[in-house]
Amino acid sequence: MIDFFDPTLRNVALGSGVLGVIAGALGCFAVLRRQSLLGDALAHAALPGVCLAFLFGTHMGLDPKQPLLLLGGALVTAWIGTMLVLAMTRTTRIKEDAALGIVLSVFFGAGIVLLTLLQKGGATNQAGLDRFLFGQAASLLPRDIATMAILGGAVLLTLFFYFKDFQVLVFDSAYARSLGLPVRRLEILLTSLIVVAVVVGLQTVGVVLMAALIVAPAAAARQWTDRLGVMVLLASGFGALSGVAGATISATKRRLPTGPTIVLAVSALVLISLLFAPRRGIVWAAFRRVRTRRRVRLENLLKDLWRLGELDSRFDALRAITDLMAVRSALPATMRHARNAGLVAVEGTGIRLTKAGLVRAAAIVRNHRIWELYLSRRLDLADDHLHRDAEEMEHALDSEVMEAIDRALGRPTTDPHGRPIPRGVPA
Amino acid sequence: MSEPAPVEVHDVTVAYHTKPVLWDVDLTLPGGKLVAIVGPNGAGKSTLLKAILNLVPLSSGYVRVFGKPYNEMRQRVAYVPQRESVDWDFPASVLDVVLMGRYGRPGWFRRPRAADRARAEEAIDRVDMTAYRDRQISRLSGGQQQRTFLARALAQDADLYLMDEPFAGVDALTERAIVALLRELRKNGRTVVCVHHDLQTVPEYFDWVTLLNMRLVRSGPVDEVFTAENLHMTYGGRLAILERAATDYLKDARGAARGG
Amino acid sequence: MSSHGIIILTGVLAAAACALPGTFLVLRRMSLIGDAISHAVLPGIVLAVLITGELNSWPVLVGAGAVGLLTVFLIESLRNTRRVKEDAAIAIVFPALFALGVLMVAQFASQKHIDQECVLYGEIAYSRHDTIMMGAFEVARAPLVLGAVALFNLILILVFYKELKVATFDPAHAAAIGLSPVIVHYVLMGSVSLTTVASFESVGAILVVAFLIVPAAAAHLWTDRLPVMLALAVLIGGAGAAGGYWLAADIGASIAGCMAVMMGVLFAFSWLAAPREGVLGRFIRLRRSRTRFANALVLERLEHSPADAATLATTLAWPRAKVDEIVGFLTREELVVVEPGGMRPSPRGAAYVRRVVSD
Numbered sequence A: 001m002i003d004f005f006d007p008t009l010r011n012v013a014l015g016s017g018v019l020g021v022i023a024g025a026l027g028c029f030a031v032l033r034r035q036s037l038l039g040d041a042l043a044h045a046a047l048p049g050v051c052l053a054f055l056f057g058t059h060m061g062l063d064p065k066q067p068l069l070l071l072g073g074a075l076v077t078a079w080i081g082t083m084l085v086l087a088m089t090r091t092t093r094i095k096e097d098a099a100l101g102i103v104l105s106v107f108f109g110a111g112i113v114l115l116t117l118l119q120k121g122g123a124t125n126q127a128g129l130d131r132f133l134f135g136q137a138a139s140l141l142p143r144d145i146a147t148m149a150i151l152g153g154a155v156l157l158t159l160f161f162y163f164k165d166f167q168v169l170v171f172d173s174a175y176a177r178s179l180g181l182p183v184r185r186l187e188i189l190l191t192s193l194i195v196v197a198v199v200v201g202l203q204t205v206g207v208v209l210m211a212a213l214i215v216a217p218a219a220a221a222r223q224w225t226d227r228l229g230v231m232v233l234l235a236s237g238f239g240a241l242s243g244v245a246g247a248t249i250s251a252t253k254r255r256l257p258t259g260p261t262i263v264l265a266v267s268a269l270v271l272i273s274l275l276f277a278p279r280r281g282i283v284w285a286a287f288r289r290v291r292t293r294r295r296v297r298l299e300n301l302l303k304d305l306w307r308l309g310e311l312d313s314r315f316d317a318l319r320a321i322t323d324l325m326a327v328r329s330a331l332p333a334t335m336r337h338a339r340n341a342g343l344v345a346v347e348g349t350g351i352r353l354t355k356a357g358l359v360r361a362a363a364i365v366r367n368h369r370i371w372e373l374y375l376s377r378r379l380d381l382a383d384d385h386l387h388r389d390a391e392e393m394e395h396a397l398d399s400e401v402m403e404a405i406d407r408a409l410g411r412p413t414t415d416p417h418g419r420p421i422p423r424g425v426p427a
Numbered sequence B: 001m002s003e004p005a006p007v008e009v010h011d012v013t014v015a016y017h018t019k020p021v022l023w024d025v026d027l028t029l030p031g032g033k034l035v036a037i038v039g040p041n042g043a044g045k046s047t048l049l050k051a052i053l054n055l056v057p058l059s060s061g062y063v064r065v066f067g068k069p070y071n072e073m074r075q076r077v078a079y080v081p082q083r084e085s086v087d088w089d090f091p092a093s094v095l096d097v098v099l100m101g102r103y104g105r106p107g108w109f110r111r112p113r114a115a116d117r118a119r120a121e122e123a124i125d126r127v128d129m130t131a132y133r134d135r136q137i138s139r140l141s142g143g144q145q146q147r148t149f150l151a152r153a154l155a156q157d158a159d160l161y162l163m164d165e166p167f168a169g170v171d172a173l174t175e176r177a178i179v180a181l182l183r184e185l186r187k188n189g190r191t192v193v194c195v196h197h198d199l200q201t202v203p204e205y206f207d208w209v210t211l212l213n214m215r216l217v218r219s220g221p222v223d224e225v226f227t228a229e230n231l232h233m234t235y236g237g238r239l240a241i242l243e244r245a246a247t248d249y250l251k252d253a254r255g256a257a258r259g260g
Numbered sequence C: 001m002s003s004h005g006i007i008i009l010t011g012v013l014a015a016a017a018c019a020l021p022g023t024f025l026v027l028r029r030m031s032l033i034g035d036a037i038s039h040a041v042l043p044g045i046v047l048a049v050l051i052t053g054e055l056n057s058w059p060v061l062v063g064a065g066a067v068g069l070l071t072v073f074l075i076e077s078l079r080n081t082r083r084v085k086e087d088a089a090i091a092i093v094f095p096a097l098f099a100l101g102v103l104m105v106a107q108f109a110s111q112k113h114i115d116q117e118c119v120l121y122g123e124i125a126y127s128r129h130d131t132i133m134m135g136a137f138e139v140a141r142a143p144l145v146l147g148a149v150a151l152f153n154l155i156l157i158l159v160f161y162k163e164l165k166v167a168t169f170d171p172a173h174a175a176a177i178g179l180s181p182v183i184v185h186y187v188l189m190g191s192v193s194l195t196t197v198a199s200f201e202s203v204g205a206i207l208v209v210a211f212l213i214v215p216a217a218a219a220h221l222w223t224d225r226l227p228v229m230l231a232l233a234v235l236i237g238g239a240g241a242a243g244g245y246w247l248a249a250d251i252g253a254s255i256a257g258c259m260a261v262m263m264g265v266l267f268a269f270s271w272l273a274a275p276r277e278g279v280l281g282r283f284i285r286l287r288r289s290r291t292r293f294a295n296a297l298v299l300e301r302l303e304h305s306p307a308d309a310a311t312l313a314t315t316l317a318w319p320r321a322k323v324d325e326i327v328g329f330l331t332r333e334e335l336v337v338v339e340p341g342g343m344r345p346s347p348r349g350a351a352y353v354r355r356v357v358s359d
Helices: A007-032 A036-060 A067-091 A096-120 A142-161 A163-171 A173-178 A183-205 A210-224 A228-252 A258-276 A282-312 A321-327 A332-340 A355-379 A383-396 A399-408 B045-052 B070-076 B094-102 B114-126 B142-155 B172-187 B199-205 B228-235 B240-259 C003-027 C031-040 C042-052 C058-080 C086-108 C116-121 C124-128 C141-159 C161-169 C171-176 C181-222 C226-251 C255-273 C279-304 C309-316 C320-332 C347-358
Strands: A344-347 A350-353 B007-016 B019-029 B034-038 B060-065 B077-080 B160-164 B191-195 B208-213 B215-221 C131-134 C137-140 C336-339 C342-345
Touching: A007 A036, A007 A142, A007 A163, A007 A183, A007 A210, A007 A228, A007 A258, A036 A067, A036 A096, A036 A183, A036 A210, A036 C031, A036 C086, A067 A096, A067 A142, A067 A183, A096 C031, A096 C181, A096 C226, A096 C255, A142 A163, A142 A183, A163 A173, A163 A183, A163 A228, A163 B094, A173 A183, A173 B077, A183 A210, A183 A258, A210 A228, A210 A258, A210 C086, A228 A258, A258 A282, A258 C086, A282 A321, A282 A332, A282 A344, A282 A350, A282 A355, A282 A383, A321 A350, A332 A344, A350 A355, A355 A383, A355 A399, B007 B045, B007 C279, B007 C309, B019 B045, B019 B060, B019 B208, B019 C279, B034 B045, B034 B172, B034 B199, B045 B060, B045 B160, B045 B191, B045 B208, B060 B070, B060 C309, B070 B077, B077 B142, B094 B114, B094 B142, B114 B142, B142 B160, B142 B172, B172 B191, B208 B228, B215 B228, C003 C031, C003 C124, C003 C137, C003 C141, C003 C161, C003 C181, C003 C226, C003 C255, C031 C042, C031 C058, C031 C086, C031 C181, C042 C058, C042 C086, C042 C181, C058 C086, C058 C181, C086 C116, C116 C181, C124 C255, C131 C141, C137 C141, C141 C161, C141 C181, C161 C171, C161 C181, C171 C181, C181 C226, C181 C255, C226 C255, C255 C279, C279 C309, C279 C320, C279 C342, C279 C347, C309 C320, C320 C336, C320 C342, C342 C347
Parallel strands: B019 B215, B034 B191, B034 B208, B077 B160, B160 B191
Antiparallel strands: A344 A350, B007 B019, B007 B060, B208 B215, C131 C137, C336 C342
């Protein structure tokens, strides 16, 4: 039973939700700049910072678990990591992928070394530093959440204020500079915001999986919209949703680290979005493909019936199935489809065009022949090229374009092969 | 006093690391003209535009735009980058992109005002893209994408337009529309500088040509500068066929101009 | 063999096994695919361990290795939908699989000898206790397995050397001469998967990235030649592993962590000292070529219009002192001749410009 009035659970859900909003919003810019994996490297590079800050705090007699202190340490090493990636790619032949890999693994190694040293001193258990590895939202204290909320608020406010700058910067940075925007400073600002978003998430999701919370909500949101503003809002929402869901699941059972549950929640969102988002969804695209294929087959069947009709000027006469099979397209499924749509009538072993079928068939044949004529007149294409191209275009051209072409050609009556262009349905 | 020239390039050298891309280029481009920058691949054509726009560091020399450093005059300059330089999958509509043309104005940073929006829509209309105003930019054809970029520059309402290969990869209809637009800009006293690849259309589209191959070969009115010898100097022996084609076209164009 | 020896041997063999495919990852700009594989094999490993009851048995290597290939396939399929870019596809696929693995570990930790720490940084120290009998000899298992994998990788590279080389440096040519880039790609990915699974117990899922990438990248700073780079990567990896053990013994910290740090140190040293790519060599060369470049630029200017130093300073927009220094050099070296209208380049000066420009 999930009890949202349980203060621990409330903390957990609140903290993870706040994190999801921040990571989702900033993640959009990381993904659009193709820097998805920078977030991963940054998160790993933050680990030694957390440990060093803890050591520093202990040494200076401060409260070493003070969240601002730990986050500050994380910020410093994450920044150093980013700068190293930049310096490496600028001054050597090392490419960005290897630079990210180097910073990620070596910094993480250093973090592990520090962590084991602290463990030996018996300090980590009271510090709970291992929660920074895979995340333990249950360990969030109210002051942690307050820190996250304040940092997150500042990040979102900055994002709101500089939204237009970031938009043009990410889309077209050379143009942004030509407008006189301070591109270098904006880039540093944007990267800093991403660093803050990563660091804020460390305690909840952990360094290892933080990258997913940056990238996945943005990737999911992109499927639902073509506007940047909407994408940022959606990604925030997705981030919050998976944060709360993941943290809640993790809190209900023992030995379920928060990081993995949140990541699995957000991965599920990505999967759903990729499959079912309107327009971009893979499922709909597959449906559309199937529908188009079915329509093309149907139209080919009608066209073939029309052509048979041209041979003896009897357009709605009954045609033997075997004749149709010989032409091409009379597949049983297509015929069933055509009959259900009321375009053909099946009688015994024959098939004929209905009234509606005649209208539709005439339109397709007209498209085909006008397009062939257009190609041969405008492009001087050889006759044998015309048919194959028209075979595809007749299904794709919309009526507006066809009408324009028809008008431009002066409403012709025959195609380049001398066959009539149907202008209506024979009585 | 007459207005200073829109572009003065004084002894400009640009190098990536220590490899020169532009080598001591010195030229002045006159106002109210359509200018083509022409030269082989890697001749530094785009770099010259970027040098004017203060987008690359100069190893030597300086640039003046309307007699002043670029940063003081950037309100009067609009840049049209190469179409391939951006990711068209970016989540933005045509209107979103064109509105970017208004971002350089002071006080823009709250939200675009109604006046900015009106300007953007007017620019979209001038390139015949009103029907596509709200369409996502990845679902545009190459020509429509180029028109979008042009509209963005128009929305800046500049006096000097710097365009990096505006004719690259566009359909014939768009090419004609762009030419018409350039002429309209010239009629209104604007200056347009284009990096241009198609030698054959230079005499037809442009008034002034700058031949570049790392060094400046020649720069001047098309009918003085666009000659076989100069093209030969620009392209070396590499493009003999193209060069002959250009010369033929030039002859035709001049013949037509004389005849007409 | 002493227990120190066994641990060092395990680390060195893991480094060697990783450095071989790692070199190709770095050259083919696929380091982060290696990162993704090393994370994503975790659920495969846990599943295989749950079924067979032990790590590092052959079924585990093969089964979990297959999950590595599945990861590559998933990333490519996701990218091929054209709905996300490649970097995002990587960052979506591997965290999901890794998260699944971590949850499995967390749930079944008590039953099997695999836990969260092991996932993160391995348990190389246990390699000395884990032995098997080979005939009359008691042999440590981890170095045996890693040695076999290293040998396997070596043979793989020798057999596919030409294919890997062509596909890495000139994919278009590879396709033209009928080499299937897909097969080469999956052979390499299979090797990476197998190697990360074999190294998992010793160094964990994340630090294995250090073993894969860091030595290869460091080697790349020293050489252009593939065989040299492969050998150097193995050497640097081995040195990093041995040095890391020494460091760990000294300060009493995680052995695998120290090995990763040591490899980082070796990389940093290469970055500083490598003659061509290193910071120091680069700095010296850059200064020299900047000077040459400035000299040539002044000569070029003088070729267009003869001038004195003061005029040069104005037209080039350079400080006067810099121009004087250059003019001094040019005069000393007789690269310019002084004429009444100003200096102009001598024939030697013209040759100097040509040399600099064509460099």
